[in-house]
Structures are given as C-alpha cells and as structure tokens.
Amino acid sequence: MNKNKILLVDDELNLRETISELLNYENYDVKTACNGQEALDLLEYWSPDLIICDIMMPVMDGNTFHEIIKEIHSLNSIPFIFLTAKKENNLMRKCLLDGADDFIYKPFKIKELTSIIESKIERFEKIKNNHTNLYLGKKKYFLHEINTPLNGILGSIKLLMKDEGSLDRKEVLAFYESIKMSGERLNRTMQNIILYQNLKNNSIKFNDNSSSEILNTFLNTKEKIFKIYEGQEKRISFDIDKAIIKFSQEHLEFIFFELIDNALKFSSADKKIIVSGTKYDDKYYEININDSGIGLSEEELNKIGASQQFNREEREQQGLGLGLFLSKNIIRESKGVFSIISKENEGTAIKIFLPLYKTTNLD
Structure with missing residues (x-):
C-alpha cells in the first residue's frame, strides 16, 4: 500500500527531525525543507498529499510560500496547515481567510497533529479521485487537442468509405497518411497526460542503473x-x-x-x-x-x-x-x-x- 506523502517546512532542525520521525512512525512518507524556497524546489519533482509549514522562516517565509502555492494550479488543492509558535491576535483567522486548511500553535500534541492530518488527507483523496490534477485552462485547449486529431481520423475514414470507388491510389494513400498523422498527434497528447499524472503521483521509478x-x-x-x-x-x-x-x-x-x-x-x-x-x-x-x-x-x-x-x-x-x-x-x-x-x-x-x-x- 502506498504511503501518504507529507511535506514538512520548518527552519528549526530539532523540531523538523522530531515531527518527521513521529510521522514516519505513523506510516507517512515525509520530506522536509528548512524554508519556502527549498520547499518549492522539492515541489518541482515531488507532489505531496499535505503540506505542514511554519510561518516565520528565513529566505522565504510561510506566508509567501503559501501565496505562491495558491497560484500554481497543480498544487493549490493540496491541504496546507500552518504551524507556528507566534502568538498574535487574529493570526489564525487571517491565515484561514487566506486559504490555509488549518492552523496549529506550537507546542502541540502529536495526536492533535495526526488527527488533523488524517482528516485533511481523506478530503484530498476524494478530490484526487474525482478530478484530474492537470489544469487545462479556461479556453478548453484540452478538448481542442483531443477533438482536432480525432476529427481528422474520423473525417478521413468517412470520406474513404463514402468515395471508395472514385478515389485513385494516390488519393487513398493521402487519406491514410492523414489518419496516421492525426493518430500520432492524439497518441502523443494522451501519453503526455499519462506521464504528467504519473510524475505528480510519484509513481514513476527512476532506476539508478538505467543507461x-x-x-x-x-x-x-x-x-x-x-x-x-x-x-x-x-x-x-x-x-x-x-x-x-x-x-x-x-x-x-x-x-x-x-x-x-x-x-x-x-x-x-x-x-x-x-x-x-x-x-x-x-x-x-x-x-x-x-x-x-x-x-x-x-x-x-x-x-x-x-x-x-x-x-x-x-x-x-x-x-x-x-x-x-x-x-x-x-x-x-x-x-x-x-x-x-x-x-x-x-x-x-x-x-x-x-x-x-x-x-x-x-x-
């Protein structure tokens, strides 16, 4: 069974290692980063099921990191939990209004954290099972990339069947070539989508012995x-x-x-x-x-x-x-x-x- 993946972002090394060890014990696959920029670098090639992030960090703080995540369509549905020792009036309210999924003050009990993690990941799993992670844009380019080659294939076959007796060999071969090109374009589109989903789901194995x-x-x-x-x-x-x-x-x-x-x-x-x-x-x-x-x-x-x-x-x-x-x-x-x-x-x-x-x- 695949483990759920968690990204933990915190500049306190001891806390980072402690939480990571506890979550590993709870059977989660955990990767860590010490600031928002390091976390963004990780997200280039690894997609978690949940993000836990401190607010006050050097290089890139948690709020800036969260704002960037919200603008990335393939990442903005991932549950995001703020973790902080900062005591400030309305801080929790502000973070939740900005789109965070939850907010935990340090120090906390591990049971409190794991309970929140379980509920957020369960919700995220439902989203993943019902929607593709691939953002296809407002102008329906996805439908265009499917329909255009598909229409090329079906249209050519229809004309071949309709005018079979009146077409010479050169014209028939031209239709065959058109069908082949449209099929290859459609296949390439679908293969790229499959590869994208496999990358985001971390299901591609990169063998160190490949050559x-x-x-x-x-x-x-x-x-x-x-x-x-x-x-x-x-x-x-x-x-x-x-x-x-x-x-x-x-x-x-x-x-x-x-x-x-x-x-x-x-x-x-x-x-x-x-x-x-x-x-x-x-x-x-x-x-x-x-x-x-x-x-x-x-x-x-x-x-x-x-x-x-x-x-x-x-x-x-x-x-x-x-x-x-x-x-x-x-x-x-x-x-x-x-x-x-x-x-x-x-x-x-x-x-x-x-x-x-x-x-x-x-x-």
Missing part, C-alpha cells in the same frame, strides 16, 4: 521528428559525442523529441536548430539545444508549468504545453540539471547536464 548511448538515441529521435517535419532535415545541425549516460533511453528520447520539436515549431523554416553534446567532466555530459525562434520573455520563463502556453492564438500552438515542463522535471528527477535562457524575437538556449554512467571512450 543509454546518447548519440544513437538522438539519431533515432531525429528520424521520428522528421517523419513529422518531412523534407526539413537540413534545419537541424548537430555535433554530439558518443557517451553512455545514467538515464533511461525512453526518457532521453522523450526529452530530445519535445525540446527539438518546440525549437522547430517556434522557429522560421530558414533558421537552423543547433544541437551539441560533449562530456563536461568525469561526472556529467552537457547537451545544448539552441534556436533563433520567437523566444520567451522573462515573465513567461518564470511561468513555465504544466499546460502553460503563451499567446497561443498568435503563435498557433499545438499541444497542451506539457513538453517543456515534463522534460525539466524528468531531468531533475534523474539527478540532472536543466536551464533555459530565452529572449523575445531572438531565440532560446537550453542547457542540460546529465550524469555519466561510465567514462569509457566509445570511439
């Missing part, structure tokens, strides 16, 4: 990409050294596909995408993906998240905006490093460091 050869993985992915971008092979320039990295081939192909697809999608046909890869040191392999496309503003970069898209109508985007978000989180979950620098109308530079599996030269 893949990076050049062959890139070449395989490039072939898949140009089945979509037919005749545009010259748009990618690459220089990738062979190496075995501590990363599953499935996840590496996903990341290459999503990031290169984004670069091609948001760059004009006369602009090249440059992909390079080389050993950074004895521990890490460095990958760079650079484009000269439309880029993102600093504000947009700070808002990257699941289903987050920017100026969709102007940029004619397809997809749910999950690719970049999922790639970033898979890399971090696999003990890699992801960074992105982008400027509007100038382009985007993505830098990734992935752990090397072994340093043997394969040339």
Whole structure:
C-alpha cells in the first residue's frame, strides 16, 4: 500500500527531525525543507498529499510560500496547515481567510497533529479521485487537442468509405497518411497526460542503473521528428559525442523529441536548430539545444508549468504545453540539471547536464 506523502517546512532542525520521525512512525512518507524556497524546489519533482509549514522562516517565509502555492494550479488543492509558535491576535483567522486548511500553535500534541492530518488527507483523496490534477485552462485547449486529431481520423475514414470507388491510389494513400498523422498527434497528447499524472503521483521509478548511448538515441529521435517535419532535415545541425549516460533511453528520447520539436515549431523554416553534446567532466555530459525562434520573455520563463502556453492564438500552438515542463522535471528527477535562457524575437538556449554512467571512450 502506498504511503501518504507529507511535506514538512520548518527552519528549526530539532523540531523538523522530531515531527518527521513521529510521522514516519505513523506510516507517512515525509520530506522536509528548512524554508519556502527549498520547499518549492522539492515541489518541482515531488507532489505531496499535505503540506505542514511554519510561518516565520528565513529566505522565504510561510506566508509567501503559501501565496505562491495558491497560484500554481497543480498544487493549490493540496491541504496546507500552518504551524507556528507566534502568538498574535487574529493570526489564525487571517491565515484561514487566506486559504490555509488549518492552523496549529506550537507546542502541540502529536495526536492533535495526526488527527488533523488524517482528516485533511481523506478530503484530498476524494478530490484526487474525482478530478484530474492537470489544469487545462479556461479556453478548453484540452478538448481542442483531443477533438482536432480525432476529427481528422474520423473525417478521413468517412470520406474513404463514402468515395471508395472514385478515389485513385494516390488519393487513398493521402487519406491514410492523414489518419496516421492525426493518430500520432492524439497518441502523443494522451501519453503526455499519462506521464504528467504519473510524475505528480510519484509513481514513476527512476532506476539508478538505467543507461543509454546518447548519440544513437538522438539519431533515432531525429528520424521520428522528421517523419513529422518531412523534407526539413537540413534545419537541424548537430555535433554530439558518443557517451553512455545514467538515464533511461525512453526518457532521453522523450526529452530530445519535445525540446527539438518546440525549437522547430517556434522557429522560421530558414533558421537552423543547433544541437551539441560533449562530456563536461568525469561526472556529467552537457547537451545544448539552441534556436533563433520567437523566444520567451522573462515573465513567461518564470511561468513555465504544466499546460502553460503563451499567446497561443498568435503563435498557433499545438499541444497542451506539457513538453517543456515534463522534460525539466524528468531531468531533475534523474539527478540532472536543466536551464533555459530565452529572449523575445531572438531565440532560446537550453542547457542540460546529465550524469555519466561510465567514462569509457566509445570511439
């Protein structure tokens, strides 16, 4: 049976360790952070069933952390309990009005804490069982991404059946190709949604013994990409050294596909995408993906998240905006490093460091 997950945020080390130990004994899976910023870093790749947070902390206090959580659609339904020794008139009332689920003064009895935890997690489980955690936006982009390829499939089949006797082989093959492309788009959408849910539910196991050869993985992915971008092979320039990295081939192909697809999608046909890869040191392999496309503003970069898209109508985007978000989180979950620098109308530079599996030269 899976344990319920709790994030405990408190700058007092002794209290943090004591509460964590007690909750572990009560069969909870507990992760800790010493301030709001450290907690946000944890939430990039780990989703708890409940958050317990102190108010007064250095770097980022509990109130600021809570305000940020409320703005993140994939996290704002998680029960949030304030824990504080601060005695102030109307403090509890203010926190509850601001959206906290409960409030506990220090010192407290562990029975009081576990009783509140049980009731809040029970409520959260009901929410999870009835609603997806994926925020799909007010403009129904999710329905668009399902209906568009589905209509392409059904419409093509209907025309094939209706005009079967009057179509020549070339026209029939064109319909088949249309059905195939629509099916692949629909499949990609659904697979990304499943991957997102698995990541948020912490049900993906990242095996430390996974490995893949990076050049062959890139070449395989490039072939898949140009089945979509037919005749545009010259748009990618690459220089990738062979190496075995501590990363599953499935996840590496996903990341290459999503990031290169984004670069091609948001760059004009006369602009090249440059992909390079080389050993950074004895521990890490460095990958760079650079484009000269439309880029993102600093504000947009700070808002990257699941289903987050920017100026969709102007940029004619397809997809749910999950690719970049999922790639970033898979890399971090696999003990890699992801960074992105982008400027509007100038382009985007993505830098990734992935752990090397072994340093043997394969040339």
